[in-house]
Amino acid sequence: xxxxxxxxxxxxxxxxxxxxxxxxxxxxxxxxxxxxxxxxxxxxxxxxxxxxxxxxxxxxxxxxxxxxxxxxxxxxxxxxxxxxxxxxxxxxxxxxxxxxxxxxxxxxxxxxxxxxxxxxxxxxxxxxxxxxxxxxxxxxxxxxxxxxxxxxxxxxxxxxxxxxxxxxxxxxxxxxxxxxxxxxxxxxxxxxxxxxxxxxxxxxxxxxxxxxxxxxxxxxxxxxxxxxxxxxxxxxxxxxxxxxxxxxxxxxxxxxxxxxxxxxxxxxxxxxxxxxxx
Amino acid sequence: xxxxxxxxxxxxxxxxxxxxxxxxxxxxxxxxxxxxxxxxxxxxxxxxxxxxxxxxxxxxxxxxxxxxxxxxxxxxxxxxxxxxxxxxxxxxxxxxxxxxxxxxxxxxxxxxxxxxxxxxxxxxxxxxxxxxxxxxxxxxxxxxxxxxxxxxxxxxxxxxxxxxxxxxxxxxxxxxxxxxxxxxxxxxxxxxxxxxxxxxxxxxxxxxxxxxxxxxxxxxxxxxxxxxxxxxxxxxxxxxxxxxxxxxxxxxxxxxxxxxxxxxxxxxxxxxxxxxxxxxxxxxxxxxxxxxxxxxxxxxxxxxxxxxxxxxxxxxxxxxxxxxxxxxxxxxxxxxxxxxxxxxxxxxxxxxxxxxxxxxxxxxxxxxxxxxxxxxxxxxxxxxxxxxxxxxxxxxxxxxxxxxxxxxxxxxxxxxxxxxxxxxxxxxxxxxxxxxxxxxxxxxxxxxxxxxxxxxxxxxxxxxxxxxxxxxxxxxxxxxxxxxxxxxxxxxxxxxxxxxxxxxxxxxxxxxxxxxxxxxxxxxxxxxxxxxxxxxxxxxxxxxxxxxxxxxxxxxxxxxxxxxxxxxxxxxxxxxxxxxxxxxxxxxxxxxxxxxxxxxxxxxxxxxxxxxxxxxxxxxxxxxxxxxxxxxxxxxxxxxxxxxxxxxxxxxxxxxxxxxxxxxxxxx
Numbered sequence: 001x002x003x004x005x006x007x008x009x010x011x012x013x014x015x016x017x018x019x020x021x022x023x024x025x026x027x028x029x030x031x032x033x034x035x036x037x038x039x040x041x042x043x044x045x046x047x048x049x050x051x052x053x054x055x056x057x058x059x060x061x062x063x064x065x066x067x068x069x070x071x072x073x074x075x076x077x078x079x080x081x082x083x084x085x086x087x088x089x090x091x092x093x094x095x096x097x098x099x100x101x102x103x104x105x106x107x108x109x110x111x112x113x114x115x116x117x118x119x120x121x122x123x124x125x126x127x128x129x130x131x132x133x134x135x136x137x138x139x140x141x142x143x144x145x146x147x148x149x150x151x152x153x154x155x156x157x158x159x160x161x162x163x164x165x166x167x168x169x170x171x172x173x174x175x176x177x178x179x180x181x182x183x184x185x186x187x188x189x190x191x192x193x194x195x196x197x198x199x200x201x202x203x204x205x206x207x208x209x210x211x212x213x214x215x216x217x218x219x220x221x222x223x224x225x226x227x228x229x230x231x232x233x234x235x236x237x238x239x240x241x242x243x244x245x246x247x248x249x250x251x252x253x254x255x256x257x258x259x260x261x262x263x264x265x266x267x268x269x270x271x272x273x274x275x276x277x278x
Numbered sequence: 279x280x281x282x283x284x285x286x287x288x289x290x291x292x293x294x295x296x297x298x299x300x301x302x303x304x305x306x307x308x309x310x311x312x313x314x315x316x317x318x319x320x321x322x323x324x325x326x327x328x329x330x331x332x333x334x335x336x337x338x339x340x341x342x343x344x345x346x347x348x349x350x351x352x353x354x355x356x357x358x359x360x361x362x363x364x365x366x367x368x369x370x371x372x373x374x375x376x377x378x379x380x381x382x383x384x385x386x387x388x389x390x391x392x393x394x395x396x397x398x399x400x401x402x403x404x405x406x407x408x409x410x411x412x413x414x415x416x417x418x419x420x421x422x423x424x425x426x427x428x429x430x431x432x433x434x435x436x437x438x439x440x441x442x443x444x445x446x447x448x449x450x451x452x453x454x455x456x457x458x459x460x461x462x463x464x465x466x467x468x469x470x471x472x473x474x475x476x477x478x479x480x481x482x483x484x485x486x487x488x489x490x491x492x493x494x495x496x497x498x499x500x501x502x503x504x505x506x507x508x509x510x511x512x513x514x515x516x517x518x519x520x521x522x523x524x525x526x527x528x529x530x531x532x533x534x535x536x537x538x539x540x541x542x543x544x545x546x547x548x549x550x551x552x553x554x555x556x557x558x559x560x561x562x563x564x565x566x567x568x569x570x571x572x573x574x575x576x577x578x579x580x581x582x583x584x585x586x587x588x589x590x591x592x593x594x595x596x597x598x599x600x601x602x603x604x605x606x607x608x609x610x611x612x613x614x615x616x617x618x619x620x621x622x623x624x625x626x627x628x629x630x631x632x633x634x635x636x637x638x639x640x641x642x643x644x645x646x647x648x649x650x651x652x653x654x655x656x657x658x659x660x661x662x663x664x665x666x667x668x669x670x671x672x673x674x675x676x677x678x679x680x681x682x683x684x685x686x687x688x689x690x691x692x693x694x695x696x697x698x699x700x701x702x703x704x705x706x707x708x709x710x711x712x713x714x715x716x717x718x719x720x721x722x723x724x725x726x727x728x729x730x731x732x733x734x735x736x737x738x739x740x741x742x743x744x745x746x747x748x749x750x751x752x753x754x755x756x757x758x759x760x761x762x763x764x765x766x767x768x769x770x771x772x773x774x775x776x777x778x779x780x781x782x783x784x785x786x787x788x789x790x791x792x793x794x795x796x797x798x799x800x801x802x803x804x805x806x807x808x809x810x811x812x813x814x815x816x817x818x819x820x821x822x823x824x825x826x827x828x829x830x831x832x833x834x835x836x837x838x839x840x841x842x843x844x845x846x847x848x849x850x851x852x853x854x855x856x857x858x859x860x861x862x863x864x865x866x867x868x869x870x871x872x873x874x875x876x877x878x879x880x881x882x883x884x885x886x887x888x889x890x891x892x893x894x895x896x897x898x899x900x901x902x903x904x905x906x907x908x909x910x911x912x913x914x915x916x917x918x919x920x921x922x923x924x925x926x927x928x929x930x931x932x933x934x935x936x937x938x939x940x941x942x943x944x945x946x
Contacts, residue, residue: 098798100802102799107798108798114795116787116796117791117792123784126784128800131799131801137781144776145780147780
């Protein structure tokens with residue numbers, strides 16, 4: 001199969017008429033160049049060139065084993081790359097640690113249980129705020145000054161708590177939250193790290209139709225300013241939400257385009273969608 | 279020269295084969311069940327003692343009988359251990375198995391002392407295996423050759439069992455995916471018992487054949503367990519091939535060092551292990567598949583029963599009460615009480631230092647005695663060479679311990695979980711062996727006859743000179759030291775508590791709860807863990823320094839790995855992740871010891887049993903007892919004891935990320 005979408009390798013070419021933020025439209029927010037990941041003999045990510053513009057809602061789909069999660073792990077730094085490069089905001093982040101990437105603005109959301117279960121809701125959010133605000137305080141302060149005396153941090157924490165609608169349960173243990181509230185907290189923690197790009201790994205896996213809709217509403221409400229990159233199995237959802245879709249197969253990019261283009265793409269239909277779209 | 283090498287080969291292989299059998303059992307148990315079995319050395323010793331008991335009535339010719347019956351018996355004991363102590367812990371972090379089996383070490387070792395005579399005994403050998411063969415300029419005893427051949431056959435048999443039988447297939451499959459095998463309708467638990475039993479039997483074989491080669495003594499388990507771990511870690515936990523290669527290699531290296539460079543005999547293998555782990559964090563043949571993604575060490579809220587105000591008052595009352603102790607000495611009770619409480623305070627500080635890393639970042643340091651000993655020796659050497667001011671040498675001890683902790687942390691914290699425990703153990707053992715060999719540290723005798731004063735720049739007092747009498751109350755130097763130690767403990771507690779309430783402490787707690795998440799909100803977790811390790815090392819150094827100031831000596835035994843184990847016992851007994859729990863743990867530990875030694879020399883047996891029960895039933899320690907009991911009480915005092923929910927009720931549909939969220943039950 002051919003590496004079809006040659007336009008994605010060219011960062012200067014403006015992609016779709018999607019709303020890009022005003023400040024800087026010259027460089028794409030995220031760009032991978034010839035990204036390769038091998039596990040022994042197996043190539044999980046095969047020369048992937050991915051370009052994501054500011055403000056875009058991009059989804060990555062593909063059959064099981066297509067290399068979606070590996071691609072995510074490469075972008076967030078959870079796995080080292082075998083070859084190729086990753087640029088974020090025009091800067092090469094290929095060798096940065098996961099935490100350094102977070103501080104540059106690459107946020108990652110996990111599945112629901114991935115919060116600090118034994119800490120309170122407020123502590124969860126404050127930890128994320130504190131992480132990005134760390135340079136504002138001296139070493140001595142951060143070692144010895146009690147957290148409740150950082151007024152500015154606490155104000156920001158309360159603001160996030162308001163925004164995700166969890167202010168009323170701020171003092172509860174995260175473990176004690178109801179299902180939907182945990183989801184909110186998870187997203188709130190990501191939001192609190194002030195990301196420009198947020199990666200979502202199947203945020204609606206295992207959810208009912210209503211829960212899925214609630215989660216999507218929340219994403220759209222809270223993360224309006226962010227660029228989103230989503231892995232998702234639910235094709236309908238992806239078609240409905242995405243500005244652009246990238247289809248992976250066997251570690252390679254099979255196709256890329258608007259939902260309509262993807263739905264019409266014969267390669268995609270053959271390899272992945274089969275008869276699912278009419 | 280060639281014959282000398284050949285002799286070396288024969289001797290090295292003899293020990294090597296014993297190591298292979300020992301390490302194979304350890305490694306298989308870990309590979310299949312993720313259990314680090316510290317009691318393996320004691321099972322090894324049990325094998326030798328059972329053989330001794332079996333041979334005694336019949337004489338040497340019963341050796342072959344014993345060679346098969348004793349391992350069978352030990353195997354049955356192994357099955358029992360798995361069934362009743364290890365099994366309740368599956369699903370918890372493998373570090374709990376270290377704690378559990380450490381308790382078993384205390385129990386079994388004391389049982390051996392209880393049943394058999396202390397001291398070394400020779401295991402009678404049959405005529406068939408006595409005598410020697412001379413060939414190629416080498417004289418080898420028949421027994422040497424027997425060990426090599428028999429051991430090799432056993433190793434091959436075990437390998438074949440796993441490789442070619444249905445039993446082996448099921449066990450290997452179970453190691454890959456326990457649940458899947460269960461879904462196939464196989465009772466995997468039964469197989470686990472058998473694997474544990476088999477590992478125990480292998481250890482017994484090793485114990486018998488080594489007992490025949492050297493002697494049988496109660497300390498033999500302690501003396502092989504550390505090398506056995508080095509081998510398993512070297513080869514890669516869970517790798518059978520690694521155990522074989524590592525065992526033979528270490529046997530040969532040890533023999534060669536003994537012959538050519540006796541100075542490095544003790545240290546060589548630890549340098550080797552540390553070196554290998556730094557280059558290959560999962561050992562030579564290990565894979566990261568065996569990494570612990572099986573449950574957090576201890577997550578969730580702590581304490582929770584008393585409201586903060588009551589707790590503060592209670593703490594103040596405790597300190598006040600402790601401050602009164604020296605006043606009654608010599609009148610209300612003997613001055614020994616002060617000595618005892620000083621010991622509790624110093625070890626309480628030591629346990630608190632460990633809790634700071636173990637309870638708050640999940641790093642289980644199995645070599646924390648290193649810092650204790652380092653502080654002790656710094657004070658001893660400082661008094662001899664730098665200054666006689668107690669404050670100056672204590673400051674030196676803190677600084678040096680912090681620096682060394684940074685270095686060890688820098689090297690070790692990149693390896694995770696069980697391997698971290700092993701590498702810290704390796705560093706401690708290395709230090710222990712160095713202390714025994716260097717002249718400057720006084721060799722195995724240590725340093726003693728130290729004198730000091732309390733003050734700065736030559737102005738101060740010597741405690742021995744002090745004796746003030748106020749009516750019936752005598753203020754002695756000992757009492758003054760008591761107050762110094764108590765102040766150090768209180769100050770350390772307040773300092774660490776302050777740190778834990780700071781942003782730094784918040785990050786530590788987040789690492790304990792969920793390290794992966796902490797990374798993905800932007801924290802370089804290794805940096806934070808290293809800082810915590812430095813704080814911890816410095817406080818442990820302070821504790822060790824206080825010990826030497828008080829006792830007036832420092833010996834290598836301060837760094838014995840049993841000390842590292844016992845301080846973990848105190849932390850768990852009292853309650854990990856609470857700071858004050860470990861101090862209480864120290865009090866209970868020494869209190870129990872004091873109480874039990876009145877009745878029996880075998881107090882470790884009782885203590886070990888209590889510890890085992892704690893690990894199984896009350897992993898949150900004593901301080902978690904009230905909130906555990908609270909729901910059962912009709913009226914809950916204070917401000918509502920537990921807002922914490924039942925942690926098990928986790929609605930997570932499937933743990934699709936690689937962080938396991940199987941919470942332990944010790945959350946309260």
